[in-house]
Amino acid sequence: MSPVRVIGGGLAGSEAAWQLAARGIPVELWEMRPGRMTPAHATGSLAELVCSNSLRSDSPDVGAGLLKRELRRMGSLILATADRHRVPAGSALAVDRGRFSGEITARLEAHPLIVLRREEALAVPDGGPAILAPGPLASDALAADLAALLGAEHLAFFDAIAPIVEASSLDMGRLFAASRWGRGEGDDYLNAAMTEREYREFVDALLAADRIQPPPFDADARIPHFPGCQPVEVIAGSGPDALAFGPLKPVGIRTPDGSRPFAVVQLRAEDRQGTAFNLVGFQTRLRRPAQEEVFRRIPGLRGARFLRYGSVHRNTFVDGPAVLDGELRLRRRPAVRVGGQLSGSEGYVESTATGLLAALFLHGELGGRPLPAPPAETALGGLLAYVTRGTGGRFQPSNMHFGLLPPVEGRGRGARRRAAGDRAGAALETWLLANPSAIPAGTP
Numbered sequence: 001m002s003p004v005r006v007i008g009g010g011l012a013g014s015e016a017a018w019q020l021a022a023r024g025i026p027v028e029l030w031e032m033r034p035g036r037m038t039p040a041h042a043t044g045s046l047a048e049l050v051c052s053n054s055l056r057s058d059s060p061d062v063g064a065g066l067l068k069r070e071l072r073r074m075g076s077l078i079l080a081t082a083d084r085h086r087v088p089a090g091s092a093l094a095v096d097r098g099r100f101s102g103e104i105t106a107r108l109e110a111h112p113l114i115v116l117r118r119e120e121a122l123a124v125p126d127g128g129p130a131i132l133a134p135g136p137l138a139s140d141a142l143a144a145d146l147a148a149l150l151g152a153e154h155l156a157f158f159d160a161i162a163p164i165v166e167a168s169s170l171d172m173g174r175l176f177a178a179s180r181w182g183r184g185e186g187d188d189y190l191n192a193a194m195t196e197r198e199y200r201e202f203v204d205a206l207l208a209a210d211r212i213q214p215p216p217f218d219a220d221a222r223i224p225h226f227p228g229c230q231p232v233e234v235i236a237g238s239g240p241d242a243l244a245f246g247p248l249k250p251v252g253i254r255t256p257d258g259s260r261p262f263a264v265v266q267l268r269a270e271d272r273q274g275t276a277f278n279l280v281g282f283q284t285r286l287r288r289p290a291q292e293e294v295f296r297r298i299p300g301l302r303g304a305r306f307l308r309y310g311s312v313h314r315n316t317f318v319d320g321p322a323v324l325d326g327e328l329r330l331r332r333r334p335a336v337r338v339g340g341q342l343s344g345s346e347g348y349v350e351s352t353a354t355g356l357l358a359a360l361f362l363h364g365e366l367g368g369r370p371l372p373a374p375p376a377e378t379a380l381g382g383l384l385a386y387v388t389r390g391t392g393g394r395f396q397p398s399n400m401h402f403g404l405l406p407p408v409e410g411r412g413r414g415a416r417r418r419a420a421g422d423r424a425g426a427a428l429e430t431w432l433l434a435n436p437s438a439i440p441a442g443t444p
Contacts, residue, residue, distance in 0.1 A: 008022070
């Protein structure tokens with residue numbers, strides 16, 4: 001059997017490659033790094049996390065948590081590896097990013113059915129089955145060829161990366177450990193409490209700080225920031241209290257003396273040893289000197305040493321409802337399926353999910369036993385339906401949320417979500433019973 005080409009060694013490509021190889025299908029996994037880097041990546045490792053080290057909530061009453069539960073049941077390599085390298089983050093699943101990507105790289109490099117090709121794919125594969133998962137930062141050549149194939153202009157939005165600071169440079173006397181509402185083990189976040197005066201002065205400095213100006217094309221109003229990753233200065237510019245009701249909201253946090261701060265900045269551990277911390281919600285396009293000047297105004301960060309600065313990069317994605325069929329195939333080149341953020345599935349877990357689905361659909365096709373789509377009641381089915389059919393109007397990438405599932409009758413959001421989660425679990429089990437090939441034989 002000729003190998004399946006998987007283009008892109010991110011979360012979706014790594015998941016797809018492993019799922020295929022676990023089912024006995026040889027794979028050529030193409031990854032251009034480290035020979036050619038992107039503006040956001042720092043290493044040549046597979047499945048490198050370039051933004052936060054958090055895969056968001058692990059609670060099944062949140063869309064991302066429900067999707068994680070289903071991916072674990074489906075034998076996801078990404079989720080199994082994340083669980084092995086998780087770091088404290090309250091109810092979220094956060095990982096030691098170096099250990100996480102290191103294990104995935106080692107696993108895929110060692111697999112006898114996977115050949116890792118460290119070179120750039122210059123064009124959309126033609127002439128055999130393939131999965132296209134280059135991530136949101138596809139190379140110019142590949143993006144241009146894809147645009148020519150589809151005959152339509154790509155849509156795009158800005159994504160942003162938060163800074164990371166060295167733990168030993170923080171003033172622990174000004175910080176305190178706590179999770180919102182006490183949800184977590186060992187108080188998983190460091191917190192910097194702000195008085196109203198400190199908050200107002202911080203916002204003024206943030207809005208006055210020097211920013212990197214995007215080139216004219218990227219400044220086009222048609223290319224919005226993704227709502228879940230807006231730069232902190234963009235949020236601040238929408239109103240004087242926008243940050244206090246957004247990433248700096250003090251709800252659920254009490255200082256050691258029991259009082260409620262006016263605002264609070266949370267820092268999340270980047271590794272198990274707690275040697276580095278991510279400024280939660282502080283994605284930014286400030287210039288590096290401005291980041292140092294402004295963010296050191298946060299209590300406890302006066303002497304902070306920055307291990308990584310925040311940045312903004314442009315993400316691209318296809319108009320899924322227009323160019324993809326229900327099995328993630330390109331209508332104009334059906335041998336090629338699309339996975340990951342290029343498909344319009346926004347987020348680490350969502351990218352993993354579409355990579356997994358692309359591999360499962362391809363496996364069914366190669367074996368002559370087409371796999372039916374997961375039920376609409378499941379998170380996998382709801383996400384798949386969104387990226388391939390949309391909801392009408394202009395298509396934009398989306399995280400997994402309960403609005404992508406059929407509604408559940410009931411009173412109270414919590415009760416409805418629990419009922420939707422129970423329904424999803426039952427629907428998935430029924431589907432798996434009818435389609436046992438959807439679970440790999442190997443251990444992720």
